[in-house]
Amino acid sequence: MSALLKIRGLKIEGRSDEVWNPIINGVDLDLNKGEVLGLIGESGAGKSTVGLAAMGFTRDGVRISAGSVEFDGVNLVTASAAVKRGLLGKRIAYVAQSAAASFNPAHKLIDQHTEAPVQHGVSGRKESEADAIELYERLRLPNPEEIGFRYPHQVSGGQLQRAMTAMAMACRPDLIIFDEPTTALDVTTQIEVLAAIRDIVEQFDTAAIYITHDLAVVAQMADKIKVLLKGDEVEEADTRTMLSAPQEDYTKSLWAVRSFERPTKPAVQTGATPVISVKNVTAAYGKVDVLHDISFDMHEGRTVAVVGESGSGKSTAARCITGLLPPRIGHIEYMGEALPLDYRKRNKMQLRQAQMIYQMADTALNPRKTIGEIIGRPVQFYMGLTGPQRRKRVEELLAEIELEPTQYIDRLPSELSGGQKQRIGIARALAAEPKFIICDEVTSALDQLVAEGILKLLARLQDELGLSYMFITHDLATVRAIADEVVVMKDGRVVEQGPKLEMFQPPHHPYTDLLLSSVPEMDPDWLTNLLESRGVDNIGDAAVDKM
Amino acid sequence: MPGLLRIIIQRLLLGLVTLFVVSIIIFTAVNLLPGDFAQAILGQGATDEAVAAIREELGLNKHPVLRYLEWLGGAVQGDLGTSMSQALFSSFTGSETGSGLGSVAEQIAPRFRNTMFLASVTAAIAVPISIILGILTALYRNSAFDRSMNIFTLSSISSPEFFLAYVLILFLAVMNPIFPSLSNIYEGMPFGDRLEKTMLPALTLTLAVTAQMMRMTRAAIINLLASPYIEMARLKGLSPMRVIIKHALPNALAPIINVVALNLAYLITGVVVVEVVFVYPGIGQLFVDSVKIRDIPVVQACCLIFAAAYILLNLLADILSIISNPRLRHPK
Structure with a gap:
């Protein structure tokens, strides 16, 4: 049997500053009918670029400079635009990372679903609509009869992602490219989508390229795995071989990342005054309460991980602590004394004590200021240092976050990598010499190796400076690595809290249990076993429950 | 969409305030210009008596604030006043002022x-x-x-x-x-x-x-x-x-x-x-x-029409923008 997709010597270049730089340096790939290939690597490895090139498509400013992409005998590199249009959507389909961004906000789901079949002349509008409803049902979307007639903004993220998979299936393609389809989802939602994708790909014997940076996810989905690093192929093997016996050092290092874990600290002494104490806080956006009577303490030198899915109120709690959103009821105590609820009423001393590090270092740093100015501003504002003293302090802080001061102080944020930008964010928080730092999903936009570096840095700073961290995250692996105490939130309420060891030991609150069991594991049978243990119907119920 | 209706009403009320401010600015600006209607219409060779007579005839010798309030009082009742040139013409020919061609609206x-x-x-x-x-x-x-x-x-x-x-x-x-x-x-x-x-x-x-x-x-x-x-x-x-x-x-x-x-x-x-x-x-x-010719009632009326055109067209644009956005048209 000849391969459905055959890529040979694929080289791709991207243009920056009028120069073409290599992005992909020669990748080969074979995919048979019905086969699923997992394509993994860190960001910048070129996974998505290869995925799109498999459709004969390149983004603006990117070009295929050499090699061939043969789909069922047609070389997509040399084929005319019209020939490619005839294949795209009909025989090759695409599922994007963010369904919320990839559905057109102006049209109903079903209108977008039926577009490809109708335009390609595969089926009529009515047939295609009926088929869409059937696919929605197969993908276990709630109210399959009706959900297609909603606009994208009226449907939740996990449901949209399944609707997009249904849309890719509309013409029953031979090949689907899945580009990180679950990366933007919560763990509990991710399972539903993974199960749905796996089912439907098996049912229709569709070949797929599954792009992800999450090894545990790819282990569930793929028959074979290809690892990319900076545009080069590292290795390829079938899934079980790759997981049990990776050949290359880089692959081994990827597999090893999840092993970082801090030693457990002794329990907090009873009667110790917490650095920050959240007392019975209820907060609202407008007239709607989004936090309901939450309380928890954060002690010196310890890390409290606040976990929960998006919309559970984690970040809102942080906004209450910093005074950006004054609570409606309840109050915030610093070292046993109540802080003014509104940050505008706090004095400099009080403001200094609680600093924040943000998820998106890209948007949290002013792109027009140099690193020296970004860190120097709080040094001057809070500590009153100016001139050479200020510069000296900035240099100390840079050394603290393990960046060579003379090399970085005059650079702009755009000249730094993602991990380095996040380090600058940390230095800026440290500049105020706070007791307490809120880390809002600080590693979720970073690759695993880089994220691990940031976690280690934060751990070291905590040991040296006695800092308290409130660590907001949805990633339970991170919680396991660094937390001392865990607070589990759902729908604006604290459902469970306690020391980490207790939290990871049964018995759990049912919701904590759901969260913990939903984190993908490296075992390729994990998803199958989990679905069996939960019973497939349960997942459908969970989906309805999330509505 | 009750929200849309509220926006429309709010904007219309705000528009009225804008018109009011515009009328003050225009009235002040025209008053700041050198000369008035009487001087403009009589030209350079006019005697002081003739100028004074016309001012008396048209009420131009009253205090500007008073004149503005008189105009405003008429305007809110839908009477935009009388064009000065027409009023003067009528007074010479003996016909009634404020009727026929004289009113600003008709002009x-x-x-x-x-x-x-x-x-x-x-x-x-x-x-x-x-x-x-x-x-x-x-x-x-x-x-x-x-x-x-x-x-x-x-x-x-x-x-x-x-x-x-x-x-x-x-x-x-x-x-x-x-x-x-x-x-x-x-x-x-x-x-x-x-x-x-x-x-x-x-x-x-x-x-x-x-x-x-x-x-x-x-x-x-x-x-x-x-x-x-x-x-x-x-x-x-x-x-x-x-x-x-x-x-x-x-x-x-x-x-x-x-x-x-x-x-x-x-x-x-x-x-x-x-x-x-x-x-x-x-x-x-x-x-x-x-x-x-510093014919203030006509200038005022024109400016109000111009301002109203801007306000209404912008309001219309905003309404259409809202309607074109499915998020606002079909809330969750």
């Missing part, structure tokens, strides 16, 4: 109708052309067609309107007598003749307003072409035209609607030069003449 009404006619004809030509050109230049962006359209529309918006007017007269009235170069329309003229006479000023204005609307359409569409849902549409194998019309345009409507509204407002308020060149009896000329 402005036909002029305003003419202006609206010209604006409508221009809009009917310019808006479709701009949007179609915008779509085409977005579709064939960076092609020779795109560049030449951009150069053409930019040159036309950069040229003074009177220059465009004379060029059109030269080509379409003198060298090829297709349209008349004089647009002296009058009440009761048949629609066809009226349209023919209005054609040259309308074309001149079309040249003046097309560039902005076309370039906004093009920019708004191109702005969206990098978004994931456009990439998705292309990856479905749709034709480039369909991608733009079906997937980009509906999401680009808000900025396009806004710039169209601004240009329509310009067509109502900013066409003095074109009116002068073609001798078109619109409101712009009346306005300029009234400023010259």
Whole structure:
């Protein structure tokens, strides 16, 4: 049997500053009918670029400079635009990372679903609509009869992602490219989508390229795995071989990342005054309460991980602590004394004590200021240092976050990598010499190796400076690595809290249990076993429950 | 959508406040100008007694604040006052003031109708052309067609309107007598003749307003072409035209609607030069003449019409933008 997709010597270049730089340096790939290939690597490895090139498509400013992409005998590199249009959507389909961004906000789901079949002349509008409803049902979307007639903004993220998979299936393609389809989802939602994708790909014997940076996810989905690093192929093997016996050092290092874990600290002494104490806080956006009577303490030198899915109120709690959103009821105590609820009423001393590090270092740093100015501003504002003293302090802080001061102080944020930008964010928080730092999903936009570096840095700073961290995250692996105490939130309420060891030991609150069991594991049978243990119907119920 | 209704009411009330502020500014500005109606109408050789007599006749010797309040009192009851020139004329001929031709409303009404006619004809030509050109230049962006359209529309918006007017007269009235170069329309003229006479000023204005609307359409569409849902549409194998019309345009409507509204407002308020060149009896000329002779009631009324045009068109644009957004049209 000849391969459905055959890529040979694929080289791709991207243009920056009028120069073409290599992005992909020669990748080969074979995919048979019905086969699923997992394509993994860190960001910048070129996974998505290869995925799109498999459709004969390149983004603006990117070009295929050499090699061939043969789909069922047609070389997509040399084929005319019209020939490619005839294949795209009909025989090759695409599922994007963010369904919320990839559905057109102006049209109903079903209108977008039926577009490809109708335009390609595969089926009529009515047939295609009926088929869409059937696919929605197969993908276990709630109210399959009706959900297609909603606009994208009226449907939740996990449901949209399944609707997009249904849309890719509309013409029953031979090949689907899945580009990180679950990366933007919560763990509990991710399972539903993974199960749905796996089912439907098996049912229709569709070949797929599954792009992800999450090894545990790819282990569930793929028959074979290809690892990319900076545009080069590292290795390829079938899934079980790759997981049990990776050949290359880089692959081994990827597999090893999840092993970082801090030693457990002794329990907090009873009667110790917490650095920050959240007392019975209820907060609202407008007239709607989004936090309901939450309380928890954060002690010196310890890390409290606040976990929960998006919309559970984690970040809102942080906004209450910093005074950006004054609570409606309840109050915030610093070292046993109540802080003014509104940050505008706090004095400099009080403001200094609680600093924040943000998820998106890209948007949290002013792109027009140099690193020296970004860190120097709080040094001057809070500590009153100016001139050479200020510069000296900035240099100390840079050394603290393990960046060579003379090399970085005059650079702009755009000249730094993602991990380095996040380090600058940390230095800026440290500049105020706070007791307490809120880390809002600080590693979720970073690759695993880089994220691990940031976690280690934060751990070291905590040991040296006695800092308290409130660590907001949805990633339970991170919680396991660094937390001392865990607070589990759902729908604006604290459902469970306690020391980490207790939290990871049964018995759990049912919701904590759901969260913990939903984190993908490296075992390729994990998803199958989990679905069996939960019973497939349960997942459908969970989906309805999330509505 | 009760929210929409509230926005409309709020904006209309705010619009009234704006009109009130505009009337104060205009009244003050005209008073700050050297000379008044009496001096302007009598000229340099006027005796002090004659000037004083006219001031007395028209109430110009009262305190400005009092005069403004009198005008305002009339205006809120729908009486925009009496044109000073008409009032003076009537007082000489012995007819009643405030009746017949004297009222500002009656003086402005036909002029305003003419202006609206010209604006409508221009809009009917310019808006479709701009949007179609915008779509085409977005579709064939960076092609020779795109560049030449951009150069053409930019040159036309950069040229003074009177220059465009004379060029059109030269080509379409003198060298090829297709349209008349004089647009002296009058009440009761048949629609066809009226349209023919209005054609040259309308074309001149079309040249003046097309560039902005076309370039906004093009920019708004191109702005969206990098978004994931456009990439998705292309990856479905749709034709480039369909991608733009079906997937980009509906999401680009808000900025396009806004710039169209601004240009329509310009067509109502900013066409003095074109009116002068073609001798078109619109409101712009009346306005300029009234400023010259400091005929405050007429100036006030014109300004209020201009301000109201801006307010209403912007309100309309905002309403249409809201309606074009499915998030606001179909809340969760």
